[in-house]
Amino acid sequence: MAKKQANICVIPGGSGSDWLQLLADVFARLKRLLGWEVNLFLAPGEFARVFKIGFAEENFAGPEPVVEHLIMRLQQAGAVYKRSGQFAVCETCGLPDAGSQQCSNCGGNIILAEREGYYFRVGRYDKKILELAAEESLVLPPYQQGYVLNSISNMPAEDVLIALKVSRAKQKILPANWFGTLAATLSGCGYPGDEGGFQRSWANTYLFIPREWLSHVYYWCGVLLALNLPKPGGFVCHSSLKILDRREQEVSLLLLAQNYGQESIRYLLLAIKAAPGENVFTEDQVIQRINHDLANELGNLVARVISMVSKYAGDMIPPPNILTRQNADLELREYALETPGKVEQYISSQELFQAILAIKNLIGATNRFIVSTAPWQLATAGNQQERLNTVLYNICEALRFIAVTLKPIMPEAAQSILGQLGIDSIPGLYTWNSLGQWGLLPVGTKILPQPVLFPRIVPGYGGIGPEQDLILREELARINMVVARVLSAEAVAEYDGLLHLILYDGRQRCSVLAPVARACQPAALEGKKVVLLSNLRPTEVEGMPSEGEVLVLETETGNLKLIFVDDDIPEGSKVLCLS
Incomplete structure (x- = not known):
């Protein structure tokens, strides 16, 4: 049977519309995964080269x-x-x-x-x-x-x-x-x-x-x-968008791709809901989104899964035992099986931010499954090896679903995940059709750990840039850390794992967003005392202000939890680094 054919044409516009090429590329990649023959027509330019978009050249002159x-x-x-x-x-x-x-x-x-x-x-x-x-x-x-x-x-x-x-x-x-x-x-x-x-x-x-x-x-x-x-x-018809640096000057998307990696900026542009009218974002928001979504959520999950398989199953995908299956396993399976249909629907209707949200929700569901099943505890129980094997198999299979649904959106990251699972050369396991069935991941496949998928980005010197290995002691002295009391905490619906905290530092209230929801229940935080970095530039996520940061601890399971201060320490007390 002849393949269905689709033509996707991007009409050239101003620099604020270059990102339409990414939206078209995602649509083309999805269609190809679904078995279509696709012609993607663009006017040639630097944007397509930097973001690795394959296309047929078209000058739209009209024969x-x-x-x-x-x-x-x-x-x-x-x-x-x-x-x-x-x-x-x-x-x-x-x-x-x-x-x-x-x-x-x-x-x-x-x-x-x-x-x-x-x-x-x-x-x-x-x-x-x-x-x-x-x-x-x-x-x-x-x-x-x-x-x-x-x-x-x-x-x-x-x-x-x-x-x-x-x-x-x-x-x-x-x-x-x-x-x-x-x-x-x-x-x-x-x-x-x-x-x-x-x-x-x-x-x-x-x-x-x-x-x-x-x-x-x-x-x-x-x-x-x-x-x-x-x-x-x-x-x-999508709106144009632009990103401003700290001097409120527009930053080239090509420069952002050079500084932070084209896959990270590709994700950012696709995750944005460009509302009708002008869409302006800051470089600080770019960093925050990359750190939260890619470093903290996706990258952290991949590292956790690969690390646990290496540690508890000798670098091999272990055999699941159906007799040890529990409700949590079935819930994860159903969540995974529902995700490809949602992603396909939203990409087809050009609601890319919704497609990404569906994948983020599967990432969140997998993280919650890991927390609820606690593989590290099963490993030390002595008589729970078969249950541990089932848990490890399920999180690897969930990771396969995440990787394949990411292929239209972040092809290089998806390929890296499939490579770490050891299945990037097995065609039947990375096709869209393979997502119609749970449990295709071959038992005994050797995992292949790779470097961190998305390293965190922090403010550098002379502007914003990739993380520096060493910092000057004078820079450390500029950071103002004080004890603050949690007045309220609530989950942020749009971001799995994120809490919105209202803190009191002895002088005033401030709003802080912290990625600690997986390890901290909001109701249990009220009245607790934490360490607040109080002199950071304010930023904003989905209309919510974040006026500082709090110190957190990364646990052995990859979760982030707040570092608490004794109740008898007054709000506003300084926390110092002394040599």
Whole structure:
């Protein structure tokens, strides 16, 4: 049986829209995992190289025969007419480019020249355009549809230029940017020659459109309606975003990838819910998200699982014993089996932050399973080896599910996890279809420990950067540590393992986010005294302020727990490092 085919096209935009290439890459990788043949079309650039995106090069210029065919069809439909006049064109390439000083295509100077123009009567289709754009699943992600509809409903329903004829002597027709892009996209799907192939291909074509080009959606829908062409698979319209450093200057995503690793920044960009409007984040928030999600949660879980298999099972995946299975094992299995469907659904609807949340929830469920089953206690019990083997097998199988569901999102990290489990060369164990069954991990497979997946990042010198091996004693003296009392503690719903603490340091209250939920019950913390680092720059996570940090201890199981101070020590007492 022939593979299904999907076309994914990313329309070039400004630097704030470069990240759309990552969203398209995730969608393409998922489709390939599901058995589709995928063509990912991008304009070549540094972003795709740095983030290792495989693509077919496309300049979206629009083949001249297809442009001419579309104009002829539109004329026959009474949707296009000609008019001569003065037009803003590029002196070098001749393309129409009104509203700018330099050509967006080649950078040439814009001049006024006598040309014959073709105009599209878009206002004739205004009402039907809005009805088409309002159809379910045409505009993705769903939470952006209202913004897109509002934007295109405010478009002026005026006749719009679609192309210019160079001269009567030269019959060459040069399309406007939006029309040439549509012609190129239609041509890539087989239009107009292969009607049957075009119908199938166009229905599975997804167009990623930068926010600054939302007018494309309006005009393209108008042309499709005028020619009675079917709608595409979807218009994907995400907001732009930018990240600021401590001086509140925008930081290049390529520079962030260089400083913190492209997989970490890839994850960060995909985990963000880019709401309609402007999306601005700080470099401190970048570090906090990488440290919490990747170093503390994912990286820590991988290290824990591999370490326990090495320590308690001699570096081999142990055999589970069904007779030792308990409710916790069944709950973990069901959680894992539900996760791939959620990830597939959310990637397909372009709600990447929800797909990542589903994987984070499986990571959290696996961590809770480890805490509740306590393999380190089973190992010392003497008569619990078979139960220990079952527990170890289950956490390794859960890790396989996590790795495979991460393949579209973080391919290198996923491959590293599969490699540590010793199954990266066994195809039947890292396919999407393999996630339909629990228990495929071969018993006796040798694990292969690797370096830490995601090292923690801390503020460096001269700005933010990777962790330094040594620090100056003068730097240590700058840290202000005081005793503080916990007034309240509650779990943060969006982040498994995170607690929101309100502390009193003898002078004022402050809000702190601490990754200690797996080892500390919120209700048991009230009234306890902890060590607060009180002179750190404030940051914010999901709208929640964090005005400091607390000292924590990493246990042998990998959990983080608070370090408490005796109750008789007054709030505000200084904690010092003296030599």
